[in-house]
Amino acid sequence: FSYAVTKNFEPRGSVAWAPAFLHGRTVIRTGGGLYKGEGQLGDLNAPSDNYTQRLTLSNLDFPTLSYPADPFFSQASSQVITPRALQRDRQDPTVAQWGLQLQTSLPMGFTLDTGYLGLHGYHQFTRTYVNVINPLTGLRPYPGYGQIDIKQADSNNQFNAWQTSLQRHFHAGWLFSLNYMWSHAINDASTGGGEAGYPEDVACRTCERASGDQDIRHTFTSNVMYELPFGRGRHYLNTGGIADAVLGGWQFSGIGTFRSGKPVNIVMDRSATSLPDGNADAHDSSPPQRPNYVGGVSVYPAQGTINNYINAAAFSIPLDGTWGNAGRNLVRGPDLWQADIGLDKKFKLTERFQLSFRTEVFNIFNRAQFGDPSGFFNTANFGRITTVVNSGATGSGTSRKLQFALRLSF
Numbered sequence: 001f002s003y004a005v006t007k008n009f010e011p012r013g014s015v016a017w018a019p020a021f022l023h024g025r026t027v028i029r030t031g032g033g034l035y036k037g038e039g040q041l042g043d044l045n046a047p048s049d050n051y052t053q054r055l056t057l058s059n060l061d062f063p064t065l066s067y068p069a070d071p072f073f074s075q076a077s078s079q080v081i082t083p084r085a086l087q088r089d090r091q092d093p094t095v096a097q098w099g100l101q102l103q104t105s106l107p108m109g110f111t112l113d114t115g116y117l118g119l120h121g122y123h124q125f126t127r128t129y130v131n132v133i134n135p136l137t138g139l140r141p142y143p144g145y146g147q148i149d150i151k152q153a154d155s156n157n158q159f160n161a162w163q164t165s166l167q168r169h170f171h172a173g174w175l176f177s178l179n180y181m182w183s184h185a186i187n188d189a190s191t192g193g194g195e196a197g198y199p200e201d202v203a204c205r206t207c208e209r210a211s212g213d214q215d216i217r218h219t220f221t222s223n224v225m226y227e228l229p230f231g232r233g234r235h236y237l238n239t240g241g242i243a244d245a246v247l248g249g250w251q252f253s254g255i256g257t258f259r260s261g262k263p264v265n266i267v268m269d270r271s272a273t274s275l276p277d278g279n280a281d282a283h284d285s286s287p288p289q290r291p292n293y294v295g296g297v298s299v300y301p302a303q304g305t306i307n308n309y310i311n312a313a314a315f316s317i318p319l320d321g322t323w324g325n326a327g328r329n330l331v332r333g334p335d336l337w338q339a340d341i342g343l344d345k346k347f348k349l350t351e352r353f354q355l356s357f358r359t360e361v362f363n364i365f366n367r368a369q370f371g372d373p374s375g376f377f378n379t380a381n382f383g384r385i386t387t388v389v390n391s392g393a394t395g396s397g398t399s400r401k402l403q404f405a406l407r408l409s410f
Contacts, residue, residue: 025105029115032098056146058272085130085150091123093153101163109171114164124155124187127196128205135276147278155190155205157212159183173227173234181219185212189328197265198288201323202279210328211263218260225253232348249346257396258337261372263329266290266315268377274320291315291377293326300331309334309373310383317378333372336389338363338396356407366400 059065062072101115131140131148140146161183168176189197189208199208230236231248238248270289272278280289293299297314310331318324340362347355363369371387389397 027103029101029103030099032096034094034096036092036094058146058278061140061143061146083145083148085148087150087152087154090153093121093123093125095119095121109168111167111169112165113167115162117159117161117163119159121157122155123153124157124190125192125196126152126155126190126205128152128199129202129279132202132277132279155188155196157185157187157190157192159185170225173229175223175225177221177223179219179221182217183215183219184217185215186210187212197328198279200279200288200290200328202277208328210330213263213265213329215263215329216259216261218258220256220258222256223254225251227251249348251344251346253342253344255340256338259335261332261335264310264331264333264372264375265329266310266326266331266375266377268317268324270318274318275323276321290324290326290328292318292324293330306370306373306385308383309385310375312377312382315377331373331375334370334385336369336397338367338369339365352410354409356405356409358405358407360403360405362394362401362403363398364400368399369397 057065057069057072062075065072097117097119099115099117101113103111103113105111128150129147130150131142131145133140161181163179163181165177165179167178168174186209188205188210189199191197191213197208197213199205201207227234228247228250230238230250232238234248267287268289268291269287270280272280274280275289280287292315294314294316297311299311299314301308301311315326340360341364342358342360344356344358347357349355369389370385371389373383373385374381376382392398394401
């Protein structure tokens, strides 16, 4: 269910409490909602995960384990099989949302819209391990099995944002818009869409609470469109002829975007024997374990480059039998900003046919839009940026691109 309340008022000179910047009609909107549902398809219930047998060999389970490991495979298949588990009494993911928005008209045709948006999600998708080693006894609860991957629905997330926009509706050949949002997304490694990060310490899910993987603290966009005041239907040179054909019908547009950097998680690969619970399973390039953070040392080098974006001296390898104390998503990647422009010319051929010629330049300043650095500690690529935001032909984050187009309308 959801609700919304809207209040309109028009400040007058006799209304002493109206803020000084208000002009004309002002609208205050409040609203909220509570949404429940699976929110995804498939991954919460995947019995096929158990079709293929997975084997785990560790000297914690086999003290005499040695290389070659072939003689131990038969024991592993009967003693240390690794099934997957699913929380059968899981709750449906639930999100509560609320907000307050103020919109008011300003002089010269401008409209100001500003307000707060918040949400809290719980019973979110979680992925973790059970049947890990008990640090006190050195044994698993069920010694006949290895570490078990389990899917649950007990994570939480929240989002808070302040959104502000200043707009001028199309008037006298000019349209203008500025939009800014400050926001903070927080979760405990449940990223949504059936995905979740594995915790460093499976007994402390709340220790993963940090900025979300897609947390972007500052976002700014602007766009402008301006019809040059020359030619037919415009203020100047509107009598037709050569002047109208050359100077008339031109339209300029521009888009500017900026966002602050996204979080980068500092992780490392560790052996199961060096951890209290043996949770050292690596998934792609992001294992669950993290290094120690050396207090008082900046995570960024004094003179950062794409080959030295993260200060390796700010981190160290934890002692055996301990977890790393570095928080999740401790570092931020590079900012992204880009300016695109377009120029459009219309040719009226007949009453029925009109030809448009358009030139567009993406990333006009040809700014290098770097991707995130590697957060894999104690490797050769740690702290290095080896990718760009977008290696494709179009879209945000590419190198400078020029595009030409002809369009016939009839």
